[in-house]
Amino acid sequence: MAKSLNKNLHKANKAKKDEFYTQLVDIEKELKRYKEQFRGKVVFCNCDDPKESNFVKYFSMNFEHLGLKKLIATHYKEANLFTQESPYKLEYTGDKNNNRMPDPDEFMTKMISTGDFRSEECIELLKQADIVVTNPPFSLFREYVAQLIEHKKKFLIIGNTNALTYKEIFKLIKDNKIHTGYTNFNVGMFFIVPNDWEKFHHIDKNGNKIARVSTSCWFTNLEVGKHKEHIILYKKYNSDEYPKYDNYDAINVNKYADIPCNYEGVIGVPITFIDKYNPEQFEIVKFRKGDDDKDLSINGKFPYFRILIKNKKVGK
Numbered sequence: 119m120a121k122s123l124n125k126n127l128h129k130a131n132k133a134k135k136d137e138f139y140t141q142l143v144d145i146e147k148e149l150k151r152y153k154e155q156f157r158g159k160v161v162f163c164n165c166d167d168p169k170e171s172n173f174v175k176y177f178s179m180n181f182e183h184l185g186l187k188k189l190i191a192t193h194y195k196e197a198n199l200f201t202q203e204s205p206y207k208l209e210y211t212g213d214k215n216n217n218r219m220p221d222p223d224e225f226m227t228k229m230i231s232t233g234d235f236r237s238e239e240c241i242e243l244l245k246q247a248d249i250v251v252t253n254p255p256f257s258l259f260r261e262y263v264a265q266l267i268e269h270k271k272k273f274l275i276i277g278n279t280n281a282l283t284y285k286e287i288f289k290l291i292k293d294n295k296i297h298t299g300y301t302n303f304n305v306g307m308f309f310i311v312p313n314d315w316e317k318f319h320h321i322d323k324n325g326n327k328i329a330r331v332s333t334s335c336w337f338t339n340l341e342v343g344k345h346k347e348h349i350i351l352y353k354k355y356n357s358d359e360y361p362k363y364d365n366y367d368a369i370n371v372n373k374y375a376d377i378p379c380n381y382e383g384v385i386g387v388p389i390t391f392i393d394k395y396n397p398e399q400f401e402i403v404k405f406r407k408g409d410d411d412k413d414l415s416i417n418g419k420f421p422y423f424r425i426l427i428k429n430k431k432v433g434k
Contacts, residue, residue: 139310140253142172157185162247164235165254167193168208178220194233205233274338292402299336306332351379364415365408386424401428
């Protein structure tokens with residue numbers, strides 16, 4: 119089932135069909151770890167239909183708890199002659215009648231052109247924001263992240279774990295400008311998918327189709343405590359257990375927990391290492407390729423994608 123769903127997701131990316139709505143439970147699970155980093159901040163959800171988005175629901179319901187300054191939300195919508203619906207922006211600045219609930223008349227709305235995150239209107243709103251939080255279109259992930267980096271914005275967003283292999287994203291990880299969030303990226307998440315979606319996991323109590331996408335995780339440049347923790351290394355290097363690559367002077371490790379504590383050279387580790395990566399403990403050297411610019415190989419065979427790293431703390 120998981121393979122079918124991920125295959126469907128891949129097809130959706132190609133067709134620019136990116137209507138995956140994040141469940142509130144997954145938002146709550148991740149966002150609860152960043153409370154102090156949101157205090158006094160303007161949050162912008164720039165890929166979120168205010169009527170449907172659980173991000174909007176989460177931030178409006180927790181506005182005072184997080185100590186937010188303002189919530190802004192926009193979403194992309196094509197012109198529709200049949201429903202005559204137009205894209206709009208939503209702004210919320212907190213509870214006004216002291217009932218501790220966001221009421222409809224406390225939301226300010228205004229019509230905008232398209233709601234595309236690349237539009238001039240949305241870029242102007244982006245400039246006002248402190249932190250961007252959303253589930254952007256997976257098919258536009260490179261462009262979306264590039265815009266956030268260009269405007270020097272803090273962000274917490276959901277993306278496909280395969281984005282770790284994009285050269286643009288991997289460089290940001292290597293330069294310690296982006297990392298994964300708290301939710302283990304091997305777990306995956308459940309998303310509300312369009313009604314015409316054929317493969318799904320279950321239907322929730324509201325009649326929404328729910329699909330599990332195992333290749334999904336959080337990307338952020340906010341502080342994440344687990345990326346400051348050292349991996350405890352206990353194994354010692356021996357040449358029999360740690361073979362070298364044919365086309366690069368490095369040893370292969372199949373599990374990050376098996377990284378030898380006394381090896382000073384370059385080490386190839388699985389891509390799952392990124393979720394534990396601490397820049398103070400390790401240096402990322404490069405991704406996947408050997409000196410011949412071909413995939414890393416051992417005795418002519420190619421293991422899964424590897425990240426080449428060095429331990430900064432050998433003997434310390």
